[in-house]
Amino acid sequence: MADADRFSICGGNVLLPQGLCQTDLCIDDGVISHAGSAPRRGNVIDASGLYVLPGIIDLHGDAFERQIMPRPGVHFDLQLALADTDRQLVSNGISTAYHGVTYSWEPGLRSRDTLLRIMDAMANAARHLACDTRLHLRHETFNLDAETEILGWLAEGKIDLLAFNDHTPDILRKLSHPRDAMTVLQRSGLELGALRELAERVNARGAEVGPSIARLAAAAVAAGVPQASHDDPSPETRQWYQAMGCGISEFPKTRETAALARKLGNHVVFGAPNVVRGGSHQSNAVSAAAMARDGLCTVLTSDYYYPAMLPAAFRLNTDGVCTLPEAWAMVSSNPAEAAGLSDRGSLAPGKRADVLLVQAPQGRVPSVVAHLIGGRVAYAALGSGASLFTGRQESAALDAVRTAVAA
Known part of the structure; x- marks a missing residue:
């Protein structure tokens, strides 16, 4: 599996079926594979200070x-x-x-x-x-x-x-x-x-x-x-x-x-x-x-x-x-x-990886920082001020986004 098909979303306030908690979310080949602490691999997204929500x-x-x-x-x-x-x-x-x-x-x-x-x-x-x-x-x-x-x-x-x-x-x-x-x-x-x-x-x-x-x-x-x-x-x-x-x-x-x-x-x-x-x-x-x-x-x-x-x-x-x-x-x-869409709607293992990273500063309208659909980047607000990708140079991260969108 190529790294472009893997994401680790780390440190966000994740809405799991059991409620909100600060944890990590792992995505493999378009599907949510794991919620909780796990080795970081593929494209790592720093979600600190953000909500991580189902699409x-x-x-x-x-x-x-x-x-x-x-x-x-x-x-x-x-x-x-x-x-x-x-x-x-x-x-x-x-x-x-x-x-x-x-x-x-x-x-x-x-x-x-x-x-x-x-x-x-x-x-x-x-x-x-x-x-x-x-x-x-x-x-x-x-x-x-x-x-x-x-x-x-x-x-x-x-x-x-x-x-x-x-x-x-x-x-x-x-x-x-x-x-x-x-x-x-x-x-x-x-x-x-x-x-x-x-x-x-x-x-x-x-x-x-x-x-x-x-x-x-x-x-x-x-x-x-x-x-x-x-x-x-x-x-x-x-x-x-x-x-x-x-x-x-x-x-x-x-x-x-x-x-x-x-x-x-x-x-x-x-x-x-x-x-x-x-x-x-x-x-x-x-x-x-x-x-x-x-x-x-x-x-x-x-x-x-x-x-x-x-x-x-x-x-x-x-x-x-x-x-x-x-x-x-x-x-x-x-x-x-x-x-009747049983494959989506929550961030549970096995579900389709439709995932939002949302910033909601007090007193301001919430906005989407990044949006994955089926595990692929559909939208990234690169001017939002949030440093999403870690572990690689910014230019390489941008290339990853472009590759994911183009695919």
Whole structure:
């Protein structure tokens, strides 16, 4: 085994499954091999004064839409968007990312054509991306004509997480208010009258939606694809989805709904931006921190802002909501469990070596100093002031980083 495939991370405050402790972590060939004092070998990283944490797993990140269309009607090449998103992900500690791509009955940004191009671009870019990037298909349940195609994708293993969205009533409401309608009109490219006519035609097929969801849910269960219901409005809705094998509740609308989800053993997802900002950007939405305090939030996601996940976990600890190990579970081991990723999410021997070195000076936002994904250096903040590599000249250490990244 080459030295480039071996790392000893020494002297850090390491989050092991049993808790935080100052110890060493050894990585061999992309896998965590040992936690505890051990002979130093390969690339030695001095983690003194740093936290050593499992890589972040982001189950729901839809900020990718803004990478594709940063301004209304302004589109960028998908390979460029994926590459820049990848850099944002790894620099913010995200080792595994589920790109939330909406497949709607709307034309434009959330159309079938856009989804197919994104799927093709993700497949072509996969070997060039540092972050393990996966597809979270956000299926608009009134998009009934897409059912057959999605059934095929589930059977072929093209979908990594399936979410059921129902934004049709909200779109119809927005179209009745000129200011609210602008976002929908800009992403669809249609005039108001044409989009309203389309939305009303789609909405008229409401009786077909429930049976369609049931067929898709059964296919996802058969394919072993995790499922989420989005914006559950009531406990009854969550119970209905649970009965079909849909075990993740994304952004439930009420405390009662979240409470039932937890009683059923479901994972409950809220947004990290909600925590960092001290509340939701939507005036009627519940507080993610309050949900976490009451045990009603088990997973935090980037939602619409990738940099929020790292500071959200630390803020929950700083604000006394929970301990850092409990908060970090919301961005690592819990999402791994929700998505069925048994090979990652904790720094246990035998797990994939997705490892973060994080500095968290008092009074400042925590930041990633170094990020290993599968035991390879995906990111190193060489200007952070931390002297990471020891036992060799700086130029040789930089060569090791470049070699690891290039590989």
